[in-house]
Amino acid sequence: MLVLQNLTKKFGDLTAVNNISFRVQKGEIFGLLGENGAGKTTTLRMLATILKPSSGTAKICGFDIKNEPDKVRGHIGILFGGEIGLYDRLTAAENIRYFAELNDMNKSEIDERLDYLAKTFQMEDFLNKKASKLSKGMKQKVAFARSIVHNPDIMLFDEPSSGLDVSALREVHRFILDCKKEGKVIVFSSHTMSEVEKLCDRIGIIHKGILAAEGTVGELKEIHKKDSIEEVFVKLVGGKNEI
Ligand SMILES: Nc1ncnc2c1ncn2[C@@H]1O[C@H](COP(=O)(O)OP(=O)(O)O)[C@@H](O)[C@H]1O
Ligand SMILES: [Mg+2]
Incomplete structure (x- = not known):
């Protein structure tokens, strides 16, 4: 339903999104977890056809974000x-x-x-x-x-919970889960590990534009031999990052 193929965005010398590939199925919530400046918003803006990729592409319901942005727009929320x-x-x-x-x-x-x-x-x-x-x-x-x-078949949420109080946050989470129940493909970005761990079927950890890891919470913990996503994140991204 949503397939990213070596999606890349350069701003001058900076590669904000570097060769990212993953796929998300119907009814699945995919969380993009990364610290500030990791490349989450740039990735989502490309999927939303607001920004053109420098190279690589993505397919949304079979339509190409680069060549068929008008068709893509009808399928995304x-x-x-x-x-x-x-x-x-x-x-x-x-x-x-x-x-x-x-x-x-x-x-x-x-x-x-x-x-x-x-x-x-x-x-x-x-x-x-x-x-x-x-x-x-x-x-x-x-x-x-x-x-x-x-x-829309596909929902893109960019840090939907940033700056919300507890009750508004609960509403956002409920909305995301309702979208899942309706069988939508969901990609959402966050820098809050507990939120991602709670809501997502699969997680992609993005660091300096690179997809450093991808899998279910269980898979990531097993592969990296850690007890929590937070520890996996610190291992991949570095210990000094407080998020
Ligand atoms: N329009 C732009 N022009 C130049 N650099 C940009 C632009 N948008 C984002 N960047 C840079 O790209 C990197 C990734 O940014 P962004 O995708 O916003 O990260 P995140 O959403 O994960 O915080 C950052 O270094 C940011 O400064
Ligand atoms: Mg952002």
Whole structure:
């Protein structure tokens, strides 16, 4: 479903993502674990067709991110951490609608999907409120709904939990697990080992642009003869890195 083939990105002399290959199946959560500057966001931006690879490529539902970015876009949902990026002057519903229109959905498809999402995320009460009037938690729900309005097969989450309080964090984790239940392919990045260990079926440890290790939590511990992902990480990335 998602196949990375020697994916590489250079910024001048810096190789931010260096020859990365892995594949993720339907219903699988793949965690990209790495410290700041490791290359997580650059990898995800290439998969999201926001950045062009310098070499190598990836296939998403059989479409090539380099040669068929328009086709790829219809199959991916993106939830990037930090700013949620809603339009303040639009209502919750209008924000979702706008994104759906960008994805070439027609009015009746959007109406039906909006109904479903409003129920799923319990947004009925504030659907017609301006985004500027919504609480943080409400905005988060709108961002979830917006990211899956076009029912993508693949979800890309870039540090979705950065800066969240405990309850918002739980919502994000629940959303990721719901996406898994729906059989989506999920890639998410994090620098928090406990989070990755808890949620992921498989983990890729990325360090200075290189995929230093890849496997299930159990496999990584066994191969590296360590009792926790944290110890595996320290072995591969170096002891001085506090994360
Ligand atoms: N647009 C850019 N131009 C130049 N260098 C960049 C750019 N984006 C990222 N980098 C560099 O690429 C490396 C990887 O960055 P990034 O993918 O953001 O890492 P992470 O998300 O793991 O923290 C870093 O050294 C960063 O400074
Ligand atoms: Mg990043």
